[in-house]
Amino acid sequence: xxxxxxxxxxxxxSYVAGRAGWFRRVPRFRAVDGVSLHVNRGETVGIxxxxxxGKSTLARLLLALARTETGTVTFxxxxxxxxxxxxxxxxxxxxxxxxxxxxxxxxxxxxxxxxVREPLAIHxxxxxxxxxxxxxxxxxxxxxLWDRYPHELSGGQVQRVILARxxxxxxxxxxxxxxxxxxxxxxxxxxxxxxxDLQEELGLAYVFVSHDLGVxxxxxxxxxxxxxxxxxxxxPKADFFANPRHPxxxxxxxxxxxxxxEALPKRAVITGDLPSPLAxxxxxxxxxxxxxxIARCAAEPPVLRRLGEHxxxxxxxxxxxxxxxxxxxxxAKREFA
Ligand code: ADP
Ligand code: MG
Numbered sequence: 001x002x003x004x005x006x007x008x009x010x011x012x013x014s015y016v017a018g019r020a021g022w023f024r025r026v027p028r029f030r031a032v033d034g035v036s037l038h039v040n041r042g043e044t045v046g047i048x049x050x051x052x053x054g055k056s057t058l059a060r061l062l063l064a065l066a067r068t069e070t071g072t073v074t075f076x077x078x079x080x081x082x083x084x085x086x087x088x089x090x091x092x093x094x095x096x097x098x099x100x101x102x103x104x105x106x107x108x109x110x111x112x113x114x115x116v117r118e119p120l121a122i123h124x125x126x127x128x129x130x131x132x133x134x135x136x137x138x139x140x141x142x143x144x145l146w147d148r149y150p151h152e153l154s155g156g157q158v159q160r161v162i163l164a165r166x167x168x169x170x171x172x173x174x175x176x177x178x179x180x181x182x183x184x185x186x187x188x189x190x191x192x193x194x195x196x197d198l199q200e201e202l203g204l205a206y207v208f209v210s211h212d213l214g215v216x217x218x219x220x221x222x223x224x225x226x227x228x229x230x231x232x233x234x235x236p237k238a239d240f241f242a243n244p245r246h247p248x249x250x251x252x253x254x255x256x257x258x259x260x261x262e263a264l265p266k267r268a269v270i271t272g273d274l275p276s277p278l279a280x281x282x283x284x285x286x287x288x289x290x291x292x293x294i295a296r297c298a299a300e301p302p303v304l305r306r307l308g309e310h311x312x313x314x315x316x317x318x319x320x321x322x323x324x325x326x327x328x329x330x331x332a333k334r335e336f337a
Contacts, residue, residue, distance in 0.1 A: 003077055004038035005173055005205050006095070011035050011061050011071035012229075017278055029277045031057040033229035034070070039173065044199065044206040046220030046237070048213055048252065050274055054229040055209045059177045062207060063097050064088075075173070093123055093169035098162055100178035105162050106150040112136070113146045116164045123169055135164040138201075139194065156187035160194070167198070175207040180215060192218050214256050217241055225249050228277055228285045235310040243323075245312040247290045250322035284315065291325040292316050 012033050016026040032054045039045045047055050060066040062073055064080040073080045075095055083091065099105060106115055113132055120128035136146055139160040150158055159179065166174055176195075180188040192215060198204060210216050216223060223240045225233040225248065233246040244250045275281055281288050287297040294316065302313045314322075 002041070005041045006039040006062060006073070006075050006207070008038070008058075008062060008073045009036050009071050011058070011068045011073060013057055013061055013066055013069055015057075027278055029280075030229050031277065032061060035226070035229075035231050036071075037224055037231065037234070039205050039207055041172065041205055042199065042203045043221045044208055044219050046216035046223040047207065047209045047226060048211065048216055048223060049226035050252075051211055052274060052277070053226045054277075055211070055226055056177055057229075058226070059097070059175050059207065059209050063095060063175050065097070089123075093119075094171050095173045095175065096166040096169070096171040098159075098166050098174060098176045098179050100181055106158065108150055111147050111149055112141070112153070112161050115150075116161065116168055119165060119168045125169070131168060135167045136161075138167060138198065139164045154187075155183050156190060159183065159187075159191055163191075163194070163198075167202075170202075171204070173205045173207070175209070177209045178211070179208070181210065181212060188215060189218075195219060213252055217256075225252065228275065228280050230285065230313070231304060231311075232286065232313045233310060234304070239309040243310075245307055245310045245317050245322060246286075246314050247292050247316075247320075247322040247325070248286050253323075284313070292320045292322065 012030055012035070014028045014030045016028050035054075035058055037045065037047075047058065049055055057066065061068050064073060064083075068081065075091060078087075078091060080091070110118075113136070116136060117128050117132040120131055125131060133146075136143075141157060141160045141164065145153060145157060150161070153161065179195075180191050183191065195206065196219060199206065206219070208216060208219055217237070220237050222234065222236050224231050225240075225246060227248050233240070233244065233249045235245070240249065241253065244253050275285070275288065281298070283296070283298040283300050284290070284293070284302050287293040290297065296315050300315070302315045304311045304313045305317070307317050310317075
């Protein structure tokens with residue numbers, strides 16, 4: 001078996017909350033806390049969880065856009081920490097990112113063609129004009145748009161340009177952070193289908209970060225669920241969606257507006273909101289919101305353990321069906337739509 005394309009082992013990153021003063025110690029909190037994951041060549045890994053659970057921070061760690069405090073990230077067996085500038089630059093061409101804020105990713109003063117060509121010039125690639133044209137065709141952007149400016153394009157077209165630019169250097173991996181969250185549902189479907197086509201044509205691997213499980217269901221091969229900076233479940237897509245093993249996963253799934261709203265039974269059991277990452281709950285971080293919590297859950301942090309096709313961090317994963325009891329206040333939230 002070949003080693004994964006991208007591999008993170010026990011990575012963490014903390015931030016300071018607020019500013020320091022003369023007599024004030026600045027509290028630090030871990031936005032990502034001991035996460036391990038891997039991405040194989042040509043596959044799509046979904047990273048899901050509520051807003052604020054550390055998905056974007058993790059995406060930045062995977063690309064070495066932020067420094068890890070613990071753990072290591074390797075790409076093609078190369079440790080991303082401690083690379084020279086030249087090594088880093090060569091590797092950068094192979095792992096590209098696409099971030100959420102579609103508007104801010106492009107320069108309003110430059111034409112589409114110029115912007116897609118930019119990375120090719122920086123990396124001194126041969127025949128940049130032909131390559132620019134090729135990638136603009138790959139993302140199915142009509143030639144009549146190539147000499148326009150970003151403001152003359154629709155949201156979906158802008159996202160195609162950003163994708164073309166990310167593809168220009170011929171990467172093996174794209175890290176996509178909420179790539180379609182700002183788009184209308186019909187446009188989302190077009191971009192997701194384009195991503196799937198490109199994956200098939202080019203053999204790309206994707207890390208697809210999204211709070212939207214409905215979208216992840218269409219594209220991911222495997223899913224990682226994050227809660228307050230930690231992975232609480234990891235499973236192949238089919239197993240995850242058919243049979244979530246963590247109560248938090250079950251709650252996220254129940255929040256997807258389904259064609260059949262009765263598909264997942266829901267019962268109100270608990271109240272409370274996402275706890276502050278500054279003071280994460282003891283034991284299992286989900287326990288204050290969990291309908292299945294027992295005394296042990298408040299006392300002892302669960303570790304990620306294998307359970308069939310799943311990996312789950314839950315003390316009760318062997319003796320409960322998490323789908324049977326879903327915390328209603330999470331299920332009721334439609335922000336996962
Ligand atoms: P997500 O992408 O899942 O919404 P983020 O990774 O953006 O989560 O954020 C995780 C936590 O880290 C949040 O509490 C957020 O407020 C905090 N955070 C993110 N970036 C910074 C930063 N640069 N400085 C301080 N706190 C940050
Ligand atoms: Mg984010």
